[in-house]
Amino acid sequence: MAKQTQKSFVAGLAAQYGDRLRRFLFTRARNSADVPDLAQEVFLRLMRVEQHEMIRSPEAYLFTVARHVAHQHTLHQANAPQAVDITEVFPELQVNASDDPRALLQWRWRGPR
Numbered sequence: 001m002a003k004q005t006q007k008s009f010v011a012g013l014a015a016q017y018g019d020r021l022r023r024f025l026f027t028r029a030r031n032s033a034d035v036p037d038l039a040q041e042v043f044l045r046l047m048r049v050e051q052h053e054m055i056r057s058p059e060a061y062l063f064t065v066a067r068h069v070a071h072q073h074t075l076h077q078a079n080a081p082q083a084v085d086i087t088e089v090f091p092e093l094q095v096n097a098s099d100d101p102r103a104l105l106q107w108r109w110r111g112p113r
Helices: 002-028 032-047 058-079 086-093 101-110
Strands: none
Touching (some): 002 058, 032 058
């Protein structure tokens, strides 16, 4: 019974504040494609709340959780390695058959003659 009440509590929040939550997350996410995942994470965290009856202001609690989720997402994105499109750097990676690594190394150390 408590699980159903918890589900209805979260479903009620989603119905009442879902659009506002997505707009809130949209303004904080670098990539708009991340917004549905962030919103889902907010609702999953709310599902883990044991005593939702104790929450005095569900709206404030929802947006506090959303702020934490957005902040953690931003930190995670800042630490993630940058993706590189291989087609952009491919010409730099190509080596001509006439390039002799030994000759190139000597040229760099001694300079052109």
